[in-house]
Amino acid sequence: MSRTVTVGLDGSPESRAAAEWAAREAELRGLPLRLVHVWEPVPEPVAESVQLAPARQKHWSERIPGEAAARIRSRHPGVEVIVEPVPGRPMDVLPEVAKGTDLLVLGSRGLGGLRGFLVGSVGTSVIARTEMPVVLVRSVDRTGAGDAEESAGAAPAVAAYPPVVVGVDTERPDDTVITFAFEEAARRGAVLKAVHGWTLPAYYAYALPADPGLGTELSEQEAAALATVLRPWREKYPDVEVVEESRSGSAARHLVDAARDASLVVVGRRIRRSPFGARTGPVTHAVLHHAVAPVAVVAHD
Template sequence: MKRLVTVGVDGSPESRAAAVWGAREASLREVPLKLVHVIDWPGGPAVPRLGRETADRWADEALAEALEDVRRQYPHLEKTTRHLSGRPAAALAVEAADAGLLVLGSRGLGSLVAYLVGSVGMATLVATETPVVLVRVADEPGDAEPTRYDEMIVGVDIHEAPDNVLAFAFEEAIRRDCALRVIHGWKVPPAYRGLPFIDSDGEREVDRSVARMLDELLLPWRHRFPSVSVTQKAFKGSASRRLVQAAAGADLVVGGRHLRRSPLGAHLGPVTHAVLHHASAPMAVSAHA
């Protein structure tokens, strides 16, 4: 059975941009699109003091607006809508179980190069193993269709098990017929800094070793996807900073997250967390194997 692309909508410009982005993705995948609105009912902060009838009407309007945006640009795409009640993150995670991708909107913080991934988005990210894409709203309301830059960026940690992340990235590159740039940043552990054997020659040797490990990691994926143009860079420094810079000219940025749950909340990892809040391109987050 074909797997859906599911989009969470709430009537905001961010979610409407996510709906159009999700429609584009569903068209690339040749699968149906499902638009889902979840009312945090009863008594949730999203609808304070609203009656059920008013809340239902609000949900229907949000779905109708997003559906109309999609129809204008993708008239032949198979589309469905669903209106649910419950805790949004939990409900969206359940909907994502039958989907190949879940798409949500992300809000910009004014003129700052930063974005707000709300509590629902963060909670949903770690409540599902389905890949999630956070979409930025366009600067101009009429510019909802994402610009195609013909390059995707993926950040990998060679010390993790990034098979799911790389599979997602290479498959998306095939769908878009675009190049893929792989980035890995490394740092000298704090406990080793200042030791005499960690000099410039030692750092160069570590850099060569990390580059070889990245080569070995990517080799089977190059064989599996020979048509994808791949460039790679292992470097000493902040991976999150390099990924954010690269996102300015990318169609999509891909990162990973850990499956384990922390008792203090979601464990996204510092790189993914930073890129989610600062990258200008849409970002896909896939759980590590």
């Protein structure tokens, strides 16, 4: 199958915002956009009771992606749009669909305030079962006015894209996650902000009052570790401006804070091939539910 950017579409405002973001991403990558509308066939007895004939089910399964495709073609005439209605359950179909694409894009509904965003059981399951990168796009208007489709991670018409943010674990850095972040920053001509959160070992707490310089020393060590991890990518992507942020405290909190001014946040997810449970890890889970920018989850071994 040829390379594509794929979006899961169900006709909701959330999925329409995801489709708009995915269209811009396809444009950046020079790839076709694949609109996959997953629809669950209504059992025949139920369909008969509500007078929902198979032909009518088929009509709606084609109308939703068809209307979305027409809207995207009018706004992004240079992007090839492929429409693909697929029967089945989204949490089963989308992981399979993702195997044949470069990137899978899904929508997420904003809950507002401290409650953050609703990823939902489908999104959580798809992310945890998909080994290709998955981007979750918010459907809220970050500016407080206008169409959510226009504001979901959109870049200004003239100014450069806002920064791309990536979470870096200096103890277990993963090449796949870091490479993805550098590639996204390079495509956008954006600054890459590498965020590293570290926790002060418990036993150091007793030594700090006696040696105030110890905290500074630890901060310098962590910053140096981050610089060491990123050095090969700085050399590989010399045109990408990199800002390194190494701070004590929760990595998730620092990433959520950095997301307020970001065009994309990149986090990792360790692949778990156990058939039981679906986990994304505590940092990725927190970022998915609270970061206001689109979040890319990159699976790695």
